[in-house]
Amino acid sequence: DTAVSQTPKYLVTQMGNDKSIKCEQNLGHDTMYWYKQDSKKFLKIMFSYNNKELIINETVPNRFSPKSPDKAHLNLHINSLELGDSAVYFCASSQDYGPRQPQHFGDGTRLSIL
Amino acid sequence: DQQVKQNSPSLSVQEGRISILNCDYTNSMFDYFLWYKKYPAEGPTFLISISSIKDKNEDGRFTVFLNKSAKHLSLHIVPSQPGDSAVYFCAGAGNMLTFGGGTRLMVKP
Numbered sequence: 419d420t421a422v423s424q425t426p427k428y429l430v431t432q433m434g435n436d437k438s439i440k441c442e443q444n445l446g447h448d449t450m451y452w453y454k455q456d457s458k459k460f461l462k463i464m465f466s467y468n469n470k471e472l473i474i475n476e477t478v479p480n481r482f483s484p485k486s487p488d489k490a491h492l493n494l495h496i497n498s499l500e501l502g503d504s505a506v507y508f509c510a511s512s513q514d515y516g517p518r519q520p521q522h523f524g525d526g527t528r529l530s531i532l
Numbered sequence: 533d534q535q536v537k538q539n540s541p542s543l544s545v546q547e548g549r550i551s552i553l554n555c556d557y558t559n560s561m562f563d564y565f566l567w568y569k570k571y572p573a574e575g576p577t578f579l580i581s582i583s584s585i586k587d588k589n590e591d592g593r594f595t596v597f598l599n600k601s602a603k604h605l606s607l608h609i610v611p612s613q614p615g616d617s618a619v620y621f622c623a624g625a626g627n628m629l630t631f632g633g634g635t636r637l638m639v640k641p
Contacts, residue, residue, distance in 0.1 A: 422575070460534075461576070461621065461631040474628055508575055517625035518564045523575025 421445050424509050424524035432532050433501060439494045439527045441509030447522070449473075449515045450492035452484060455506040455526070467492055468515040496529075504531045535559040536624050538632035545639050551609040553635050555622030558603065562624035567596060567607050570619045570634070579620075580607070612639045 422443045431437055443450065451474075452464040466474035470486045481497045492509060506526045512519035537556045545551045555565075563584045568576035582589040582596045582605070589596050595608045609616055617639045622632040 458633060459619075460633050463628050466628070476628075510575070517627065517629040518566075518581070520566065520578035520581070521576075521629070523568075523577070525573065525575050 422509055422511055422522050422524040424507075424527050426527060427525065428528050428530075430530045430532065431499060433499055435499050436495070436497045437499060437529070438496070439507055439509075439529075441492050441494070441524060443490055443509075443511040443522070445511055445513075445522060447511040447513050448489060449512045449519070450486065450489075451510040451512075451521065452492065452494050453508040453510060453523075455508060457505070461508065465492075465494075466515070473515060499529075499531050501531050504529055534633075535562075535630050536622055536632040538620075538622055538635045540635050541633070542636040542638065545612045545637065547614055547639055547641050548611045551607075551612045551616065551637055551639065553607040553609075553620050553622075553637065555605045555607075555632055556603060557605075557622075557624045559624060559626055559630070560603075561626040562630075564625040565596070565598065565605055566623045566625065566629070567594075568621045568623065568631075569616075570621065576621055609637075612637075614639050614641050 449468045451466045465484045467486045483495045486492045509524040510521040512521045566581040567579040569579045570576040598605045619634040621634045
């Protein structure tokens with residue numbers, strides 16, 4: 419049973435397109451996150467949702483819009499994709515809100531912009 | 533502005549020996565630290581953590597040491613096993629989690 423699952427695993431698309439990445443967790447956790455791992459391999463938080471409410475919104479362009487229809491899902495929609503958006507995007511969840519909470523990560527979505 | 537630095541991008545160790553992975557931080561507001569392990573094509577997996585009020589936390593073969601005055605922590609793995617070969621990320625917890633760039637550990641049989 420996959421605890422945190424992301425789809426798709428790979429996404430190759432043209433600059434200017436709009437795309438979505440889906441994330442689902444079956445752990446019953448209250449908090450979900452989106453991270454971006456850039457070419458230098460740093461994992462940087464983008465968003466955090468707790469019980470479907472936005473808690474953290476780091477300095478992310480407003481072309482990125484998270485949506486949480488329920489506690490188990492946190493999707494990421496990206497408008498007008500740019501070359502710099504190429505990265506691996508990880509979804510994660512934790513039991514409760516708080517950076518001390520161990521987070522469970524999905525396997526990542528590798529986004530490549532042509 | 534890297535608040536968490538893992539200055540060794542890679543480390544190679546013989547099976548059975550000790551692996552020591554280092555991490556430095558600059559943010560004094562971090563009050564908790566976590567280590568994650570990542571295999572290729574998988575997401576990071578939580579390994580071990582330590583509160584800033586402690587200087588050591590042990591879990592089986594894994595021990596994390598914290599030196600607050602030096603703003604330095606280290607992860608010791610002993611004995612190292614080939615299955616420990618992965619990228620290890622150190623993270624500091626303030627109002628959010630801040631990750632270092634990772635250290636690739638290779639354990640040779």
